[in-house]
Amino acid sequence: MIAEHFLVSASKRAVRWWTSESSALALRAKQMTAAVLPESLLIAIKKRYYTMLLRTSRLDSVEGDTDALPHIVKRGDFVIDIGAFVGFYTKSLSSLVGPCGKVWSTEPVPQTFQILSYTTHKLRLKNVELFNCAISDSEGLVTMEVPRYRGGGETWYDARIVRGRKSTQHTVFNASARTLDSLTGGVNRSVTFIKCDAEFHELFCVRGALKTIRRWKPALLIEMLESPDHGADQRKLVELLPDLGYMPYWFDGSPFHLRQSGQNSQNYFFFSNDHRTILENSHRLAAYSG
Incomplete structure (x- = not known):
């Protein structure tokens, strides 16, 4: 005691x-x-x-694009937060979907998952279900590394999946990985929104979610830490999603802007034709002058 x-x-x-x-x-x-x-x-x-x-705190001061969520997430929705960290997007999504909605949040780092579980419990987010796993394009174990500060201490929020390389400067551990398609395989409820922050692993997350995306056409919010004009995986992602009927947009606090070559944002929203029609009718899409 x-x-x-x-x-x-x-x-x-x-x-x-x-x-x-x-x-x-x-x-x-x-x-x-x-x-x-x-x-x-x-x-x-x-x-x-x-x-x-x-x-x-106002969550938009921590994660600016949470301001965009009320335009695309509504009461009763079923939404997924990939790479939830400690719950910034999870909390916003929980509030928006309400008691009849559902939020699935995934977080692979054990220490961070402990914190996410704690915040979810303390904030009484009863419509949130947590999954302690990574999301990828295949099932099984993946190797993850956690960078260290120069003077020591681990930066859990920068933890990432690594393939074929391990750094002596980082803490390395194995994590369970699922595909989003396997996670949602038995679900009959429409997935309406997916946020994906996987530290350079977003392409693989999407590849493992193609059935889910084709089936329900959810709106997508995907972090890109490199420009789609230069990063190989980011470019592949921006080329893959239009084949599924999606176009990339960025948000500046009011309307959504169609991304043009040379424009950079840390987060991109991907909308299908149905999303674009709804947003145009509510004057949430900026006029394209290209």
Whole structure:
């Protein structure tokens, strides 16, 4: 009991420090602290920190494109959050779909999944179902690596699947992988929206979701950390989705803009003809002047 009380008390004090304004020097101190803290204490700190952040902050200040979600997600929808991290999009989606809707959220990193489970429980997101797995184009085990800060400490939010290479600078572990098609195989409810943030693995996520996409034509939000004009996998993704009837758009806080060559955004929305018609009728698509 004494040890448990000390852990809770220490984590509360650490949360107050962790959430204070961070200068470059303070941020560096936090990174160094993360390198030496016991993992159990670090996770306890992050559980409380992210719960507080999700409860009190405007989520668009953390994930800007959550502002776009009310235009494409409605009450009663069934939506999927691939790479949920600690629940930024999950919380927004849970609120938008309401008690009759459903959110499936996947997160492969065990430590991050602990935090996601905690925030989901504390925020009472009862319409959310969590899956501790990676999403890919095949089933089985995949190798993932977690980068480290220069002075130590792991950056769990940058964890990614690696194929054929392992870095001595990163923590490496195996994770269970599912395809989205296998996950939704027994589902009779229409999937209406999929968000995918898989740290350079998005192409493989989509390849493993082609049946789901063809069947239900959900709106898609896909992170791209490299330009589709230059990144090989990103270019393949932008070339693949139009074959399924989708076009890429980016969001600037008001209308959605059709992506043109040379334009770069971290996130792209992919809409089918039906989505585009609905958005045009509600004046949510910017006029194309090409």
